[in-house]
Structure formats: structure tokens, C-alpha cells
């Protein structure tokens with residue numbers, strides 16, 4: 001059984017990840033592949049409970065504890081959903097993964113990146129995405145889009161400076177060949193044209 005492909009979508013708040021996950025899913029399915037769609041933190045019942053704590057707790061949450069909770073949720077998702085699906089030949093499309101921990105807890109909160117990479121090794125070893133789509137907009141654009149929604153969670157209540165550090169971290173990560181940068185500041189149609197062009201080579205026969 002050939003292992004499926006692991007695709008992740010990243011970017012700051014409100015950049016259009018959820019909107020485009022459905023589009024990417026359709027592209028993969030139209031090419032004839034099964035795909036499991038998941039998100040982090042979350043994706044399994046246990047990890048969704050951890051998500052609720054991370055996004056909603058009213059208690060003080062030290063940055064290192066926040067980072068450990070992200071990896072606790074990721075461990076549950078990798079063990080019970082992501083690895084089994086990939087091993088069974090399905091593709092996995094995940095809204096955020098360890099790049100988010102590097103960008104948010106590392107660059108945003110100042111947690112040591114080496115510590116994050118050590119935990120990544122413990123939690124998912126050599127399992128990294130085959131392709132990461134990094135949707136990028138100026139922070140003001142993303143926050144403006146997200147502001148039209150419901151009450152803010154712990155992250156959405158952060159200041160502009162925090163999101164600027166997160167975005168800078170993501171752009172630093174985008175130097176890796178695995179990560180493809182998408183200009184998400186343009187119309188949805190133009191964003192999806194870019195995404196389709198990036199993903200097309202992965203969908204051909206023999207992939």
C-alpha cells in the first residue's frame with residue numbers, strides 16, 4: 001500500500017485557511033484520492049478538548065504550557081488519525097501543524113525553537129508534511145477579515161505586534177522547499193488559482 005500525501009495549510013489569523021481547505025479537498029478528491037481533513041489543535045475528540053482549553057481557558061497559561069498542550073493535541077491526532085490514514089493510503093489535509101507551533105509559540109511567544117524541534121521529534125519523528133501551503137497577507141488584512149466573526153478567543157485577543165512576529169516567523173520558515181507561499185491578499189478566485197497551480201504536480205498519475 002503506497003503511503004498517502006500529507007498536506008498542511010498555514011498562515012496567520014483570518015488569512016483564509018478554512019475557506020480554502022474545502023477547495024483543496026475537492027481538487028484532491030477530483031484527482032481520485034481519498035482524503036482525511038483535520039485541524040490542529042484538534043481533529044480527534046481528545047485533541048478537541050485540549051483545543052478548548054488552549055483557546056478558551058480563563059486561567060493563566062504560561063507559554064511553555066501552551067506549547068506542550070499543542071504537542072499533546074498533536075500527539076493524539078498523529079497517533080490516532082494522521083499516521084493511520086497515511087499508512088492506509090489516504091491523503092491527509094491538515095489545517096495547521098508544527099509550523100504553527102514554531103511561528104506562534106516560537107516567534108510569537110518567544111519559546112526556544114530548539115525545544116520545539118526536540119518535541120516535534122518526540123511527537124512525530126520524521127513525519128513532516130510533503131507540502132505546506134503558507135497563505136500570507138499583511139496582518140491588518142487577516143485580522144480585518146477575522147474581526148467580522150464571533151467573540152475573540154485567547155489568540156484573537158492578542159495585539160498587532162504578536163501577529164507581526166508570527167507572520168515574520170512564517171516567512172522565515174517559507175525559505176524551506178517544502179513550504180509554498182501563496183499571496184492571500186488578493187481575491188479568493190486569484191488565491192485559488194495559485195493554490196491549484198501549486199498542488200497540480202502532486203495530483204498527476206503515479207503520485
Ligand code: Z5A
Pocket residue numbers: 011012013014015016017018019020040041070095096097098100101102104105145146148155156184185186187188189191
Ligand atoms: N495555534 C498555535 O498557537 N500553535 C499551534 O501549534 C497551532 C495553533 C496548531 C486556532 O487555530 C489557534 O491556535 C490559532 C493559532 C493557534 N489562533 N490564531 N490566530 P485556527 O486555525 O482554528 O484559528 P484561526 O487562524 O483563528 O483560523 P481562522 O480565523 O478561522 O482563519 P482562517 O481559517 O485562515 O480564515 P477563514 O475563516 O477561511 O477566512 C476568514 C474570513 O475571510 C471569512 O469571512 C472568509 O470568507 C474571508 N476570506 C477568505 N479569503 C478571502 C479573500 N481572498 N478575500 C476576501 N475575503 C476572504
